Structures are given as C-alpha cells and as structure tokens.
Amino acid sequence: MLRALGVLSTVALVATSHGERAAPAPFGLPDEAPTSKATTASAPAIDVAALLAAAHGAPPLICGLAAQSIGNGNWGWGSDIPAPPLGAAGRQESGDRGRMRDLSDADVTRALDALSSDDACVREVSVRLVGHQDDNRVAAPLIAKLSASDASLRAVAAIGLGLAEPPQAVDPLVRTLRDATVDVRANAAWALGRIENGRALRPLEALFQDQSPIVREAAVGAVGRLESTSAVASLLRVLQQDDAASVRRVAAWALGHLESREAAQALASVLGRDSDPRVREMTAWALGAIEQREGSAALQRALRQDSDDAVRETAAWALAQIEDRTAVAALDAAALNDRSTRVRGTAAWAIGQLREDDNGGRASAGLVKLLRDDSEDTRRKAAWALGNVGDASAVPAITDALKVEQSSEVRRALVRALTKSGGRSEAVFNQLLSSSDPKVREIAVRGLAGNNAFNPWPWPWPRPRPFP
Numbered sequence: 001m002l003r004a005l006g007v008l009s010t011v012a013l014v015a016t017s018h019g020e021r022a023a024p025a026p027f028g029l030p031d032e033a034p035t036s037k038a039t040t041a042s043a044p045a046i047d048v049a050a051l052l053a054a055a056h057g058a059p060p061l062i063c064g065l066a067a068q069s070i071g072n073g074n075w076g077w078g079s080d081i082p083a084p085p086l087g088a089a090g091r092q093e094s095g096d097r098g099r100m101r102d103l104s105d106a107d108v109t110r111a112l113d114a115l116s117s118d119d120a121c122v123r124e125v126s127v128r129l130v131g132h133q134d135d136n137r138v139a140a141p142l143i144a145k146l147s148a149s150d151a152s153l154r155a156v157a158a159i160g161l162g163l164a165e166p167p168q169a170v171d172p173l174v175r176t177l178r179d180a181t182v183d184v185r186a187n188a189a190w191a192l193g194r195i196e197n198g199r200a201l202r203p204l205e206a207l208f209q210d211q212s213p214i215v216r217e218a219a220v221g222a223v224g225r226l227e228s229t230s231a232v233a234s235l236l237r238v239l240q241q242d243d244a245a246s247v248r249r250v251a252a253w254a255l256g257h258l259e260s261r262e263a264a265q266a267l268a269s270v271l272g273r274d275s276d277p278r279v280r281e282m283t284a285w286a287l288g289a290i291e292q293r294e295g296s297a298a299l300q301r302a303l304r305q306d307s308d309d310a311v312r313e314t315a316a317w318a319l320a321q322i323e324d325r326t327a328v329a330a331l332d333a334a335a336l337n338d339r340s341t342r343v344r345g346t347a348a349w350a351i352g353q354l355r356e357d358d359n360g361g362r363a364s365a366g367l368v369k370l371l372r373d374d375s376e377d378t379r380r381k382a383a384w385a386l387g388n389v390g391d392a393s394a395v396p397a398i399t400d401a402l403k404v405e406q407s408s409e410v411r412r413a414l415v416r417a418l419t420k421s422g423g424r425s426e427a428v429f430n431q432l433l434s435s436s437d438p439k440v441r442e443i444a445v446r447g448l449a450g451n452n453a454f455n456p457w458p459w460p461w462p463r464p465r466p467f468p
Contacts, residue, residue, distance in 0.1 A: 060120070064124070131162075146175075201231060252282040256285055271298045336366035352381070368386070398414055
C-alpha cells in the first residue's frame with residue numbers, strides 16, 4: 001500500500017508540475033489546457049505499467065487526485081463525468097494541469113486492457129490515460145467496448161470516448177443512450193455533449209424523460225453544450241417541471257449558456273418560486289448571461305428578499321450584467337444592509353459597473369460605509385466603485401479611510417478613487433508620494449498628471465461557478 005501511495009502521489013506531482021499553465025477562464029469555467037507540441041514534448045514520461053500496478057487497492061482520495069492530474073488536453077478535465085469509476089472521488093478538481101506526452105503503442109494497449117479491471121482505481125487511471133491519446137489511436141477499441149457484456153466496461157468506455165472526442169463515436173454513443181444501465185446512459189450522454197455533434201440533439205432530448213436524474217442531468221448538460229436554439233422549449237419544460245433540483249439547475253445553466261432571450265420571462269418566474277437555492281442561484285446567473293431587462297425586477301426582488309446568500313450575490317452580479325441603472329437603489333440597499341460580506345462586496349462592484357463615468361454623480365451611502373467593512377475584498381470593491389462614481393463629496397471619507405487602511409491593494413484602490421473624485425490637495429498628495437508602496441506612489445503621480453485610465457485589480461467574476 002505504501003508503494004501504491006508513493007507511485008500515485010508521484011504521478012500527481014509530475015503531471016501537474018510541467019508545461020505551460022493556462023490562465024483561469026472567466027466565470028469559473030474549466031480552464032483550457034495548453035496543447036502545443038512543445039508542451040507535449042517537454043512532458044516527462046510515465047511508467048504506465050508501474051502506475052496501473054500501484055493503483056490496485058489505492059484509497060479513492062489518493063487515486064482520484066492522481067487520476068485528475070493526468071491531463072487530457074481538453075476542457076473540463078472530466079470533472080463533470082456523471083458516473084466515473086471512483087464515484088465522487090473521480091470528479092475532484094486539482095488545479096491547472098499540463099499535457100503529458102503521448103504513450104507508446106504498448107502502453108496504449110496496456111491502458112485499454114486495464115479498462116476491464118475489477119478495481120475502480122485502475123479503471124479510473126486507465127481511462128484518463130486513454131482519453132489523453134489521439135482519438136485515431138483509441139476510438140475503434142473504445143467503440144468496440146461499448147458492446148461489452150460488462151456494464152462497468154461499457155460505462156468507462158463511454159468516458160474514454162468523451163475525453164478523446166472522436167467524431168466517429170457519435171452514432172455508437174447515440175445507440176448506447178438506450179443501454180439498460182443508468183451509468184452507461186449517463187456517461188454516453190456526457191460524451192456526446194463533449195463531441196458536440198448536432199446528430200445527437202434529438203436522442204439526447206429524448207432522455208429528458210429518463211427515470212434516472214443522473215441520466216437527465218447529463219442529457220440536459222449535453223444539449224446545452226450543443227448550443228442549438230431549437231432545444232430551448234424542451235429545456236424550459238425541464239426547468240419548470242423536473243422534480244430533481246440538480247436537473248433543473250443544469251437546465252437553467254443551459255438556457256443561460258444559449259443566451260436564450262425567449263427564456264428570460266420563465267427564468268425570472270423560476271427565480272422567484274423554486275424551492276431549491278441552487279436552482280435559484282443558477283437561474284440568476286442565467287438571467288445575467290442573457291442580459292435582458294425583463295429579468296431585472298425578479299433579480300431585484302431576489303437581491304432584497306432571497307434567504308440564500310449565494311442567490312443574492314449572483315443576483316447583484318446579474319443586475320450589473322443587464323446594465324439596468326434603475327437597479328442602483330436596490331444594490332445600494334444591499335451594500336448598506338446585507339448580512340453577507342460577499343453580497344455587500346458584489347453589490348458595490350455592481351454599482352461601480354452601472355455608474356461608471358457618472359462624471360461627478362453622488363456617491364451612495366452604501367459605498368461610503370463599505371470603506372470600513374471588515375472584509376478587505378469588500379473595501380477594495382467599494383473603493384473601486386467610488387472611483388467610478390467620481391463624487392467630490394466622498395473625498396473626506398476616502399481620505400479618512402486612507403489614514404487607517406493597512407492593505408496595500410485597498411490603499412491603491414482608494415488612491416484611484418481619490419484622484420478620480422478630484423481630491424488633489426497638496427497635503428494629501430505629499431503623503432501619498434512619500435508612501436513606502438511604489439504602486440501607491442505611481443498611482444498618485446498618475447492622478448496628479450490627470451491620468452486616471454488605470455485599474456488596480458481585475459474585476460470580480462460571479463459566483464456560482466456556472467458549470468454543471
């Protein structure tokens with residue numbers, strides 16, 4: 001067992017320590033992995049035989065981390081597989097990962113043979129290895145395994161096809177949607193969503209009536225990835241009628257991903273009445289993604305009244321996306337009074353988005369109060385928003401905040417707010433120009449020169465991570 005842990009842990013470290021690292025994708029979507037030949041060639045080789053031998057009997061947690069560390073060069077890393085061999089441990093995220101070099105023919109054969117192992121860890125590791133390979137090398141044997149008598153082998157073969165994404169697997173996977181085993185149907189639906197071929201649309205929609213929530217969820221997510229507006233009506237029925245919250249949540253994601261304007265009214269209705277906060281949260285995100293003002297009233301109600309912090313925060317973000325300036329009062333009330341610092345901070349950011357270039361508009365009471373918030377992130381967002389508003393009457397509050405603020409990031413945001421609000425007194429800038437923080441001195445110089453075209457930090461992205 002100790003040898004197994006050592007080998008698997010080494011694989012996890014090796015597979016995550018090489019190659020370029022992709023920048024985080026916006027909105028929390030799974031990162032794109034680098035796929036250049038240089039990156040692949042620089043990756044160290046893995047002893048596949050030793051790895052598979054060590055995987056026998058390994059604890060699920062360690063095995064899951066090792067399996068997730070085997071890059072396949074595609075988006076998502078399989079973290080959303082409905083039924084991986086390891087169960088939940090096989091769906092863990094373990095950060096950005098590079099791409100390994102291609103395996104030898106002998107190692108590909110060894111990994112393909114290991115898919116039929118009776119050990120879940122071996123199957124998990126081997127399918128990740130197989131899924132990394134060029135689809136022309138693995139498509140035919142994986143398709144053949146879809147007809148195996150062993151249901152677990154059919155399920156893992158579907159995962160392999162989803163990771164490798166061979167176009168010739170579409171029709172065999174469509175036939176597999178009728179499999180008698182739940183895990184096989186779910187994994188086949190997931191794989192079809194990754195391959196993104198329109199021929200799978202109608203068969204996937206037929207699974208919206210499947211008795212298993214896991215299958216319905218996988219089918220709905222796959223249809224969302226196919227990006228066909230003809231599926232909007234069926235997705236709306238799922239959102240409004242499915243009895244599983246996990247399925248309704250994915251339907252909301254799919255409608256937002258499709259940016260379906262015709263879905264805005266139905267999404268607004270669901271936001272106000274669904275009993276599950278995860279569904280309401282994703283519905284709020286979808287309304288923000290669609291960017292239609294029909295959803296503004298429902299989002300403002302959610303911001304004021306929803307009992308769940310994540311729903312209120314996402315509603316604040318969505319209101320900024322919709323760009324409805326009539327929502328500023330509701331956002332200011334949230335910034336001033338909400339019990340959650342994350343909601344207060346996102347509300348402040350949203351106000352800054354909506355009131356950018358107000359040219360001397362009045363700063364809200366909520367933004368000024370948040371300069372004293374316990375959360376550094378919230379204070380920073382409030383200072384940034386005050387800079388966007390540019391209200392000269394806020395200069396005393398900004399100056400007072402600068403006197404006591406300890407965070408260099410917040411101080412830079414405050415300096416920006418000060419310069420954009422007209423606070424250019426000699427005493428204030430003498431203090432700023434003598435700061436020990438070179439970035440504060442730089443921003444002060446820019447402010448004195450009248451150059452305010454800078455931002456001291458990246459704009460925040462929404463929570464939740466809107467990916468099923």
